[in-house]
C-alpha cells in the first residue's frame with residue numbers, strides 16, 4: 001500500500017483523518033479538506049485559517065498549515081466582470097502592494113504579496129482586499 005494516513009487537528013479539539021497518496025501532497029490534501037468541510041467565512045481582507053497536521057502513526061511530527069480565505073469580490077454593477085487596470089505598485093517587505101482599479105465602477109483591489117498571518121507570524125503570504133474609490 002502506498003500513501004499515508006494523516007490527522008488534521010483544528011487546534012480546538014476537532015480532529016479528522018485523511019489520506020495522502022504521495023509524500024509531499026499531504027498539505028494540499030489537508031487544505032482541500034479544510035476548504036470543503038470548514039465553515040470559512042470571508043471577511044473584508046484575506047485571513048488565514050490554521051490547523052495542524054501529523055502522520056496518524058506519529059502525532060509528535062505535527063506541523064502547522066494554513067488556508068487563505070479571500071474576501072468575496074463585490075460584483076461590478078456595470079459590466080459582467082471588473083475591468084481591472086493596474087494603478088500602482090509599491091514595494092512592501094520582500095514583496096509588493098499592487099493596486100488595481102476597475103475602469104467601469106472604480107472599485108479598487110489591493111493585493112499585498114508580503115502579508116503576514118497575525119496568528120502564525122508567517123510572512124510572504126498574499127492578501128487581497130477591496131476598497132471603494134473615495135474620490
Ligand SMILES: [Zn+2]
Pocket residue numbers: 075076077078081082083102103104105106107
Ligand atoms: Zn467594476
